Amino acid sequence: xxxxxxxxxRLGGRTILDRATAAVPxxxxxxxxxxxxxxxxxxxxxxxxEIEPDEGxxxxxxxxxxxxxxxxxxxxxxxxxxxxxxxxxxxxxxMAESETCTEPHRLGDIHDRLLAIDAYTAPARAARIxxxxxxxxxxxxxxxxxxxxxxxMRVALAALLFSEPDVLLLDEPSNHLDLExxxxxxxxxxxxxxxxxxxxxxxxxxxxxxxxILHLQGGKLTLYAGNYDxxxxxxxxxAAQLAAAKASQDAQRARLxxxxxxxxxxxxTAKQAQSRAKMLAKMQPIAALAEDPTLSFDFPDPSELxxxxxxxxxxxxxxxxxxxxxxxxxxRIDPDDRIALLGRNGNGKTTLARLLAAQLPAMDGAVHTAGxxxxxxxxxxxxxxxxxxxxxxxxxxxxxxxKAPATVRAQLGRFGFSGNRATTLVAQxxxxxxxxxxxxxxTREAPHLLILDEPTNHLxxxxxxxxxxxxxxxxxxxxxxxxxxxxxELTADRLVLVDEGTAVEYRGNIDDYIDFVLGRNxxxxxxxxxxxxxxxxxxxxxREDARxxxxxxxxxxxxxxxxxxxxxxxxxxxxxxxxxxxxxxxLTMGELAQRRATIAxxxxxxxxxxxxxxxxxxxxPG
Numbered sequence: 001x002x003x004x005x006x007x008x009x010r011l012g013g014r015t016i017l018d019r020a021t022a023a024v025p026x027x028x029x030x031x032x033x034x035x036x037x038x039x040x041x042x043x044x045x046x047x048x049x050e051i052e053p054d055e056g057x058x059x060x061x062x063x064x065x066x067x068x069x070x071x072x073x074x075x076x077x078x079x080x081x082x083x084x085x086x087x088x089x090x091x092x093x094x095m096a097e098s099e100t101c102t103e104p105h106r107l108g109d110i111h112d113r114l115l116a117i118d119a120y121t122a123p124a125r126a127a128r129i130x131x132x133x134x135x136x137x138x139x140x141x142x143x144x145x146x147x148x149x150x151x152x153m154r155v156a157l158a159a160l161l162f163s164e165p166d167v168l169l170l171d172e173p174s175n176h177l178d179l180e181x182x183x184x185x186x187x188x189x190x191x192x193x194x195x196x197x198x199x200x201x202x203x204x205x206x207x208x209x210x211x212x213i214l215h216l217q218g219g220k221l222t223l224y225a226g227n228y229d230x231x232x233x234x235x236x237x238x239a240a241q242l243a244a245a246k247a248s249q250d251a252q253r254a255r256l257x258x259x260x261x262x263x264x265x266x267x268x269t270a271k272q273a274q275s276r277a278k279m280l281a282k283m284q285p286i287a288a289l290a291e292d293p294t295l296s297f298d299f300p301d302p303s304e305l306x307x308x309x310x311x312x313x314x315x316x317x318x319x320x321x322x323x324x325x326x327x328x329x330x331x332r333i334d335p336d337d338r339i340a341l342l343g344r345n346g347n348g349k350t351t352l353a354r355l356l357a358a359q360l361p362a363m364d365g366a367v368h369t370a371g372x373x374x375x376x377x378x379x380x381x382x383x384x385x386x387x388x389x390x391x392x393x394x395x396x397x398x399x400x401x402x403k404a405p406a407t408v409r410a411q412l413g414r415f416g417f418s419g420n421r422a423t424t425l426v427a428q429x430x431x432x433x434x435x436x437x438x439x440x441x442x443t444r445e446a447p448h449l450l451i452l453d454e455p456t457n458h459l460x461x462x463x464x465x466x467x468x469x470x471x472x473x474x475x476x477x478x479x480x481x482x483x484x485x486x487x488x489e490l491t492a493d494r495l496v497l498v499d500e501g502t503a504v505e506y507r508g509n510i511d512d513y514i515d516f517v518l519g520r521n522x523x524x525x526x527x528x529x530x531x532x533x534x535x536x537x538x539x540x541x542x543r544e545d546a547r548x549x550x551x552x553x554x555x556x557x558x559x560x561x562x563x564x565x566x567x568x569x570x571x572x573x574x575x576x577x578x579x580x581x582x583x584x585x586x587l588t589m590g591e592l593a594q595r596r597a598t599i600a601x602x603x604x605x606x607x608x609x610x611x612x613x614x615x616x617x618x619x620x621p622g
Contacts, residue, residue: 001025002047002064002167002195004221007056009042016042018219019056024212026061029189029196031206031228034216036432036460040199043216044068044169047197060167067165069173073152074144080155081140084126087159091119120564122162124557127611129158132184133177134344137611150176150345161188170198174205175457178345179483180517187518201460203228203486228461256280296416297439297470300446305370307334309449309477310356315365317355324363325351329503331496335448337477340492342506342513349481349498353377353451356479376447378455382438388427392417392437395426399441415440431458451479456487485510519550549613556610563603570596 002024009017016039024030034040045051047058048068060066074083086092094110101107114120130140133154144152153176160168174182182205189196189209197214200206206213206228213224213231224231256276263273316327325348333339333356341349354360355367357377387395396408412422415436426434435458443450450471456464468490471478482488488495488510495506495513506513570592573584584592 001059001061002197003059004043004047005056005059007046007053007058008219009039009046009051009053011042015219017046017053017216020216020219020221021056022214022221022223024195024197024214027193027195028212029192029210030198030212030214031210032197032199032214032216033201033206033228033231033461035462036430036458038216039219040216041171043221044171044197044199047169064166065163066167066169067160067163068169069153069156069160069171073149074155074159075152076145077143079141079143080130080135080147080158081123081126083144083155084130084159084162085122087163088117088119088122089163091117091122094119120567121560124560124607124610126158126162127607128614129161129188130155131611131614132181132188133158134181134346154181157185165194167195167197168192170196170200172199172201172457174200174202174483177483179342179485179488180344182483182485183514183517201456201464202484203461203464204484206461253280296414297436297467298414299439299443299450299470299474299476300411300414301475302374302446302448303372305335305373305448307370308368309333309335309337309370309373311366311368312355312362313366313368315355315367316363317351317360318363319351319360321363324501326355326498326502327364329365331503333449333477333479335477336475337494338471338480338492339478339494339496340480340482340488340510341496341498341503343498347498348501348503350379350453352498352503353453353479353481356449357451370448373449374445374447375449375451376442376445377451377453378439378442379453380457382442383431383434383458386426386434386437388425390426391423392426392429392440393422395437395441396444400444411440411444432460432463435459436463447476449477449479450474453481454483455480456482456484485514552613553610556606556613559606560603560610563599563606566599567596567603570599 004020004022006019006021007017008015008019020043032040032043042051046053047060048066049058078086091114094114098107098110098114101110118125127137127140131137134151135154135158144155147155157170157173157176160170173185177185182202186205186208189198189205196210198205198210208227210227211225213226213228215222215224215231215235224234226234257280260273260277260280264277266273310331310333312329312331314327315329315331316324317329318324318326329352341352343349351360354377355362357375358369359377392412393408396412397405400408400411409418409422412418416433417437417440421433426437429437435455439455455467459467464484464487468487471480471491478491480488480492492510495508495510496503497506497513508516569581570584573581573587573592584595587595
């Protein structure tokens with residue numbers, strides 16, 4: 001059992017954790033939640049020993065292996081596949097030793113241990129994890145330095161999952177993932193055999209993966225059984241109980257104060273009044289649950305424009321002449337549209353957003369926009385590039401040059417920056433506050449079209465709910481790119497799938513798309529009554545094809561395991577003839593070596609077949 005025993009952590013003169021206590025049972029899947037800045041990451045750093053608590057201690061089972069992603073992304077000329085394989089240190093050491101060891105008994109021990117830790121299925125497991133996180137076979141063989149920081153963090157996550165620690169600690173693991181990879185990660189974590197503690201603001205991940213919520217508030221930890229929805233119900237009940245208890249206490253306090261005030265000066269009741277005054281002094285106040293009054297999103301409503309706002313007619317867009325990322329795109333956006341762009345990272349969602357924001361010109365086709373249309377385009381880069389030495393008031397004053405101070409402050413106030421918050425240095429704001437400030441800046445001109453590219457990465461669960469509410473109250477059009485399907489589900493009424501070099505309307509809802517990604521369903525076709533029989537036949541064929549591919553994957557995995565076991569048996573026969581099986585005892589050393597080479601080629605072919613089948617399954621519509 002992992003225990004947090006009354007730990008206190010102070011950073012920069014501020015108490016982050018205040019005698020926090022909790023006990024996490026073995027095998028529990030825990031969601032660590034709390035508002036931005038509450039100290040969640042600090043707690044994980046205390047658990048791994050990166051931060052030494054000022055008081056208290058962390059208790060850990062003996063010999064338990066902790067797994068945690070370092071903030072520094074992996075880099076260098078090694079490939080993602082090599083990096084992930086190398087994360088299992090014991091396997092890497094044993095494999096290296098097996099290449100040079102000549103002592104038969106030690107070699108036998110090595111192979112026994114390699115079999116015990118499933119070392120020979122490791123390449124297939126590593127490839128499977130990388131594939132789930134978005135790396136196809138070609139991408140797995142490229143050097144790390146050819147990838148962006150976000151993709152490198154995916155490699156770090158893959159390496160951590162592959163190492164299978166006894167206690168797995170994850171801090172916002174979906175921040176660098178698209179929806180498809182997030183869905184795979186959820187499936188992986190649901191079947192994880194060790195103890196899991198995950199910091200996440202993804203409501204769906206917390207509902208689908210965890211069985212316990214560890215809530216950090218005011219430096220204290222409270223454990224709740226169940227998923228996030230269960231936690232919210234319990235918290236609401238607790239809030240109601242606290243409110244009732246506080247009201248009762250306030251009424252009792254008022255009665256005591258009134259009695260003391262009326263009877264202190266009278267000799268006959270002075271002692272009773274003094275007794276009640278002591279009671280008042282010892283009465284511990286019941287605090288109401290703290291809510292953040294600055295948690296605010298309020299988008300200014302734009303002026304009315306006649307539809308459509310934007311029309312794309314066979315448009316093509318990209319970055320290099322003659323090499324479009326997307327082409328043949330037909331899309332109409334009206335003033336009240338709520339559109340979510342779906343598709344894996346790298347398929348062109350951001351490219352399409354930049355075309356709609358007029359940051360990229362069309363290479364081909366036509367783009368028609370309404371006159372006087374204003375676009376507000378939010379990206380994570382804007383959050384990261386805010387001037388740390390400036391205040392929200394200074395940044396907004398520069399951006400709204402020429403506007404009256406009252407107008408500037410009113411725009412800041414829409415997003416919770418009033419009073420002292422408006423004059424706080426950006427460097428002292430939390431990640432969520434910086435995201436709110438960036439949104440305040442991009443919406444200062446009351447845009448008719450709001451394009452949001454992953455707006456939730458720095459927002460906690462409550463802030464995301466506030467953003468959903470604000471988007472639903474906004475009278476303009478919204479284009480949303482997000483891996484938070486809860487937000488997509490509650491906000492978008494149109495889905496556009498960006499895939500295979502174009503963008504098309506997706507005819508199902510977000511649940512249909514999730515089923516499609518997980519291979520449980522196919523996208524809903526447009527209604528074609530005359531072709532119903534043909535469509536049913538095509539759907540049946542698609543299901544049959546998917547079953548064939550899945551069977552191929554299972555067959556390949558069985559064959560790989562058999563071949564890996566046979567290679568291990570041959571290795572043992574070569575270096576310890578006394579332990580050889582009867583079939584191999586009759587073979588010479590040369591014949592054993594030849595047999596091993598043949599099986600190694602068969603294993604390589606099986607692994608290639610397994611990877612190809614997984615890629616085909618991704619392309620299957622159902």
